[in-house]
Ligand SMILES: Nc1ncnc2c1ncn2[C@@H]1O[C@H](COP(=O)(O)OP(=O)(O)OP(=O)(O)O)[C@@H](O)[C@H]1O
């Protein structure tokens with residue numbers, strides 16, 4: 215196996231200030247993402263998707279196991295050379311304009327000024343932000359901010375793109391556009407790892423998937439091999455729906 | 467390099483758009499312009515100048531330090547709170563660059579503010595004469611003198627036993643301090659001789675002696691005496707000020723420096739009616755004319771910017787590990803203790819301090835004083851204000867140490883802490 219991302223027996227336990235364990239967010243996870251595929255990391259809230267992604271990025275250190283990114287440890291800047299990341303919340307500098315945000319990230323990727331400028335213009339056009347390009351992103355709506363963050367994640371034309379809930383906060387039209395974008399990027403040779411709660415969309419986009427529950431992998435495979443809808447498959451793996459018990463709360 | 471510039475630009479934009487750099491600039495320039503109207507001097511032109519030069523640029527420097535140190539302490543901690551740091555850490559950028567670029571941006575803005583202040587000062591003092599090199603008399607080193615005194619006291623049966631029992635390092639520290647203050651007395655019609663190494667003096671440079679006698683004020687009128695330094699002559703009589711500057715004149719006119727041999731002796735003959743007291747290590751220096759006020763102001767600016775760089779680097783380092791408010795508080799507290807530490811140490815010598823809490827407090831103060839020594843000297847300001855040179859070698863050393871070495875070390879430490887911290 216030599217995937218672009220490789221996790222072997224990875225676990226992560228969060229601890230409080232006194233180093234007492236609070237939660238085991240990821241538990242003995244093996245995961246391989248191969249070149250050129252779109253991989254969907256799925257699972258209910260709190261199942262450890264974002265934690266897994268942060269370990270792949272080197273933002274968190276696994277308690278056990280080993281993470282390899284392009285065959286290197288994630289702490290190596292060389293491993294991050296061909297990496298784009300969209301976090302689950304768009305972390306932006308509120309005092310920068312949309313264009314400056316893109317140029318900042320282009321600079322961090324080491325692009326020269328000319329390339330950076332032309333790519334920023336293309337991406338602003340692509341994300342329909344041209345009219346707002348020179349406004350500070352602190353005043354942007356959630357969806358607009360999301361689009362700036364998405365654009366800055368791909369400004370370096372990465373070989374590997376990691377998207378944590380790319381469509382959260384986007385309207386249905388933009389969601390559809392992001393789906394098309396992801397597919398187009400993959401056709402161009404980009405490897406993509408994404409999480410999503412919209413299983414219909416994940417089914418349309420992803421080649422392979424893994425379902426996490428409580429930090430463990432409960433299912434893994436090719437999307438076209440499951441036969442049913444991903445939604446049904448997901449529910450069958452995660453278990454019964456648990457309705458919120460609202461009646462006692464209202465009765466008080 | 468591209469990523470370095472991107473981060474520098476980011477920080478400059480932050481400073482500019484949050485208006486903090488503008489507020490700082492306005493405050494500093496306002497202070498520089500208001501100072502001449504606020505100064506109450508001792509009535510002399512020199513005194514007024516001295517106070518103006520020292521406190522105008524000194525005040526602006528203090529404001530800049532406080533503003534940029536607190537900015538520096540919050541820059542990384544804020545990025546961590548906002549998680550923009552995590553995003554930057556997924557880019558192919560070294561952590562050292564992430565830290566060092568921020569220090570560079572803050573220092574560059576501080577340097578710009580101080581440059582404007584220095585220009586204001588230069589404009590106000592544009593008719594100031596050239597500065598002077600300061601030569602101290604060549605004497606036994608402080609350590610040598612302290613050692614000699616130590617051996618003497620230890621052998622002396624009169625020495626109180628508690629001093630004989632005290633730690634050698636403590637006694638030596640007190641003796642070194644004492645050596646600085648050793649008085650020399652010059653009786654009526656006596657002569658005193660101090661050796662000065664004049665080999666480095668530029669030919670033709672004007673010479674003067676600056677001295678201070680520790681006699682009572684009303685007895686100073688009786689002070690009278692002659693100086694000779696090789697072929698140079700000078701005289702004093704009827705002192706009205708605490709510190710006097712005695713210009714020396716060359717006997718033969720002509721090429722003045724030609725006659726000054728290396729290791730010349732400055733001879734003073736007391737012709738007055740009273741004997742005189744002075745501390746040779748503190749109270750008498752030879753002044754030799756050097757380059758213009760402007761070039762010395764430039765070197766003073768370089769030194770101040772370098773000290774600022776060390777302080778900002780320290781603040782950024784604190785912010786890499788601590789939360790924002792804790793980092794800012796620690797940094798400001800450190801600055802405060804550093805500023806007062808000199809006086810505290812001088813006023814509370816620790817040898818007879820028996821109270822445990824006092825001893826601990828003194829130990830901390832000493833540690834802060836020691837740690838802040840490279841950046842806690844207003845020497846360039848006091849030099850400028852009294853017309854002394856900011857020496858080139860000294861400025862180069864301060865730049866190398868404070869603007870390069872210390873920031874690089876702190877940036878490495880901060881980068882290491884960032885690599886240990888998790889999201
Ligand atoms: N920094 C942290 N400190 C402590 N616990 C954390 C931290 N980050 C995540 N956790 C815990 O780890 C578990 C997994 O969280 P994670 O964010 O990975 O879930 P997720 O699958 O991304 O969920 P969601 O779909 O809601 O985004 C949760 O129980 C969460 O509370």
Ligand SMILES: [Mg+2]
Pocket residue numbers: 263264265302378
């Ligand atoms: Mg998540």
